[in-house]
Amino acid sequence: MSPAARPITKLRLVLPPGRAAAELVAARLADALALHGVQVRQQLLGAPPDGAPRADAALWLPDADGQTPAPDPRAAPARTHVALVVDASSPARQLARYDALFVPHEALVAPVEAALRKGGARVPPVRVARLAGDAPAARDAEKALRGVAGRPVVVLDARGGFEADIERVIVQLALKAQPCTTVLVAPHDERSRARVRALADTHGVDAYLASGGDGLVQSIAAADLFLGRPAWDELIMLALHRCALTLLPEDRRAQLPAGLVASPGRAADELLGLLQLAAALDRMLADPGALSARGLALREALFQPERALLDQLAAVEPQPHGALAQTAWEVVGPHAKGSTPPTAHVDAREAGAAVEPTRAQKIEDALSALKARIATGGPA
Numbered sequence: 438m439s440p441a442a443r444p445i446t447k448l449r450l451v452l453p454p455g456r457a458a459a460e461l462v463a464a465r466l467a468d469a470l471a472l473h474g475v476q477v478r479q480q481l482l483g484a485p486p487d488g489a490p491r492a493d494a495a496l497w498l499p500d501a502d503g504q505t506p507a508p509d510p511r512a513a514p515a516r517t518h519v520a521l522v523v524d525a526s527s528p529a530r531q532l533a534r535y536d537a538l539f540v541p542h543e544a545l546v547a548p549v550e551a552a553l554r555k556g557g558a559r560v561p562p563v564r565v566a567r568l569a570g571d572a573p574a575a576r577d578a579e580k581a582l583r584g585v586a587g588r589p590v591v592v593l594d595a596r597g598g599f600e601a602d603i604e605r606v607i608v609q610l611a612l613k614a615q616p617c618t619t620v621l622v623a624p625h626d627e628r629s630r631a632r633v634r635a636l637a638d639t640h641g642v643d644a645y646l647a648s649g650g651d652g653l654v655q656s657i658a659a660a661d662l663f664l665g666r667p668a669w670d671e672l673i674m675l676a677l678h679r680c681a682l683t684l685l686p687e688d689r690r691a692q693l694p695a696g697l698v699a700s701p702g703r704a705a706d707e708l709l710g711l712l713q714l715a716a717a718l719d720r721m722l723a724d725p726g727a728l729s730a731r732g733l734a735l736r737e738a739l740f741q742p743e744r745a746l747l748d749q750l751a752a753v754e755p756q757p758h759g760a761l762a763q764t765a766w767e768v769v770g771p772h773a774k775g776s777t778p779p780t781a782h783v784d785a786r787e788a789g790a791a792v793e794p795t796r797a798q799k800i801e802d803a804l805s806a807l808k809a810r811i812a813t814g815g816p817a
Contacts, residue, residue, distance in 0.1 A: 443493065443516075443751055444493075444751060445475055445493045445494055445747050445750050445751050446474065446475060446476065446493060447475070447476050447478070447490070447491075447492040447493050448470065448475055448476070448477050448478070448492055448493065448494055448495070448496065448750070449477075449478050449479075449480065449492040449494070449495040449496065449513050449515055450463045450466065450467065450477055450478070450479045450480070450495075450496055450498065451480055451481075451482055451495060451496070451497045451498060451506075451513050452479060452480075452481060452482065452498045453481070453482050453498065453499070453500045453501050454481040454482060454483070455501065456501055456650070456670055457650050457651050457654045458650065458653070458654050458668070458670035458671045458673070458674045459498055459670040461654060461674060461677075462568065462570065462670055462673050462674055462677060463479055463498070464479075465570030465571065465572070465573070465677060466568055466569055466570045467479060468570065469569045469570040469571065469743045470569070470743055470746075470747065472743065473743055473744065473747060475747065478492065480512075480513060482497075482498075482500060482506055483512075484512065485512065486511060486512050486513075486514075489514075490514075491514040491515055491516065492513075492514065492515040492516070493515065493516050493517070493750075493751075494515055494516060494517045494518075494519060494750045494751075494753065495508070495513045495514075495515035495517070495518045495519065496519050496520075496521060496539075496750070497513075497518065497519070497520045497521065497535070498521050498670075499520075499521060499522070499523050499524065499527075499669055499670075501668070502524075503523050503524040503527075503668065503669045504524060504526070504527045504528075505520045505521075505522050505524070505527035505528075505531060505532055505538075506531065507528075507530075507531040507534055508520070508534055508535055516755060517536040517537070517750075517753045517754065517755055518534075518535050518536050519535060519536060519537045519538070519539055519750065519753055520532065520535045520537075520538050520539065521539050521540075521541065521566075521568075522538045522539065522540050522545065522549055522563075523540070523541065523545070523669040523693050524669070524693075525545060525548035525549045525551070525552045526552065527552075528556070529552055529553050529555070529556025529557070529558040530556065530558050532549070532552075532553055532558065532561070533553060533556075533558035533559040533560070533561060535561050535756075536561060536562075536753050536754065536755050536756045537561055537562045537563075537564060537753040537756075538561055538562070538563045538564070539564055539565075539566035539749070540563060540564070540565055540566070541565070541566070541567050541568065541673070541693070541739050542565065542693060542696045542697065542738060542739065543565050543696070544693070544695070544696025544697070545693065545696060546563050546565060549563050550563050559756075561756055562753070564749060566741075566746060566749045566750075567738075567739055567740050567741040567745075567746070568673060568739065568740055568741070568746065569740060569741060569742065569743040569745075569746045570677060570740070570743075571677070572658065572677055572678045572679070573658075574658065576658070576659060576660075576661070576678065576679075579658040579659035580659050582659075583659055585618045585659070588616065588617060588618050589617045589618070589661045589662065589722055589725065589728070590617065590618045590620065590659050590660045590661050590662075591617050591618070591619050591620070591660070591661065591662045591663075591664065591718065591722075592620045592622065592653070592656045592657060592660040592662070592663045592664070592665075592680075593606065593610075593619065593620070593621055593622065593663075593664045593665065594622045594653060594663070594664065594665025594666070594667070594685075595621055595622060595623055595633075595665075596622060596623065596624050596665075597665065597666050597685070599623065599624055599629060602711060603623075603629075603632065603633065603636065604636055605711045605712070606621075606711060606714065607621075607633075607636045607637060607640050607642050608640055609711060609712070609714035609715040609718075610640075610642045610644065610714075610715070610718075611640040611641060611642050612715035613714075613715040613718045613719050613722075614719050615718065615719045615722035615723055616722075617718070617722055618645070619642075619643075619644040619645065620644065620645045620646075620647055620656045620660070621633055621637075621644050621645070621646050621647070622647050622648065622652055622653045622656065622665070623646060623647070623648045624648060624649075625648040625649030625650075625652070626648075629648070630646060630648055633646055634646070653671060654671075654674065657671075657674055657675060657678055657680060658678055660675075660678070660680045661680065661681065661725075661728055661729075661732070662680065662681045662682075662683065662721060662722075662728060663675050663680050663681070663682050663683070664683045664684075664685055664708070664714075665684075665685050666684060666685055666694070667682070667694070669693060672693060672694065672739075673739055675735060676735045676736045676738065676739040676740055677736070677740070678732075679729075679732035679733055679735070679736045680732050680735070681721070681728045681729075681731035681732040681735065682694075682697075682704070682705040682706070682731070682735055683705070683706045683707070683708055683717065683721070684698065684705055684706070684707045684708065685708055685711070686707075686708060686709060686710055686711065697735070697738055703731075703734075704731070704734040704735045704737075704738040705731075705735060706731070
C-alpha cells in the first residue's frame with residue numbers, strides 16, 4: 438500500500454438484481470473481506486439510498502448483460518467509486534465517471550482504454566484487479582450431499598441455442614464412453630424440460646436436469662467440468678469453485694472468456710463444434726489430474742488474496758472534475774483512425790526574393806567548406 442493510500446474499512450458492493458451468481462460471488466467476497474475487518478454493505482443496482490454512512494469505496498458490478506452502469510453517488514455514497522469492467526462495449530461516458538476501472542484479466546486493459554478514447558471520454562486509471570473469496574464448501578462434500586460421490590460431475594449448459602442444438606448434444610452424450618454424472622441445464626420452461634426428458638429417453642442418456650439461473654448456480658458447486666458460454670458472474674463463480682471450463686461454440690464471443698483462452702496456460706478450452714463433444718468429454722474425463730489443474734488455473738486467472746484487492750481499492754484516489762467527463766473532447770480526423778495527419782508548411786515571401794538559409798543550413802554549409810579546405814591542404 439502506498440503511503441498516501443487510505444485504509445479500507447467500509448466497502449459498498451453494488452450488484453445487479455435478479456442474478457443469483459452475482460449475489461453468491463458478492464457474498465463470498467464480503468465474507469473474505471470481513472476477516473480483514475472490512476464492513477461490506479451490499480445493495481442492488483437502482484435501489485434507493487439506504488441512509489448508511491459514506492463508505493471508503495464503492496465497487497460497482499456489471500449488470501445482467503455485462504454492461505457497466507453509471508455510478509450514482511447519491512444512492513451509494515462513497516469516497517471513491519470503482520467499476521468492475523468485463524465488457525469494453527460499455528458506454529464510454531459511463532465508464533469515464535468512475536475514479537478507477539478494475540478489469541479481472543489483462544486481456545481487457547487495452548480494449549477498455551481504446552473504447553474510452555474512441556468515445557471521446559476521459560480515461561480513468563484502468564487496472565487489473567482480480568476478486569477475492571473462497572467456496573463455502575468443498576466439491577466432494579457437495580457431491581456427497583447429492584448422492585454422486587466418487588464420480589466426476591459434468592455440467593453442460595444447453596440454454597444457448599437450445600432449440601437447434603439440444604438433440605445433437607444428447608446424441609453426443611450417448612456416444613461418450615467415460616463414466617460421469619451429467620447435469621443438463623435447460624431453459625426454465627416446461628416445454629424445454631419436457632423435450633430434454635423425451636430426447637434422453639429416446640437416446641438412452643441418463644442425466645440430471647436443471648433449469649434457470651438458480652439451477653446452474655446450485656449445480657456448479659459440485660461440478661468438475663463446465664461446458665457452455667457462461668455470463669460474467671457465472672464465469673467468476675466457476676473460478677470461485679475451481680471448476681474447469683470448456684467454451685461451447687456460439688456466435689456471440691464474450692471478451693473475457695476469449696482472453697482466458699488466449700492467455701498463457703489456457704485457463705479455458707474451446708470446443709470448435711458440437712460433433713466433437715463426445716470425444717472431447719472422453720479425453721478430459723480420462724485425465725482427472727489435468728481437469729483439476731485447469732480448474733485451479735481458472736481460479737488463479739480471476740482471483741487473488743483479499744489483502745491485494747484491499748490495497749488496490751485503497752490506492753484509488755477521487756478524480757477531479759469527474760462530473761465533467763460527459764463534456765470531454767472527441768477526437769476526429771486522421772488521429773481518430775490511428776494514422777499520421779498530413780502536415781503542410783507555408784513559407785510566405787515576395788516573388789523573386791532570395792531564400793534566407795536556416796540556421797541548420799548555415800551550419801551544414803560551414804562544415805562542408807571546412808571539409809573542402811582540409812581536403813585541399815589549405816588552412817583550417
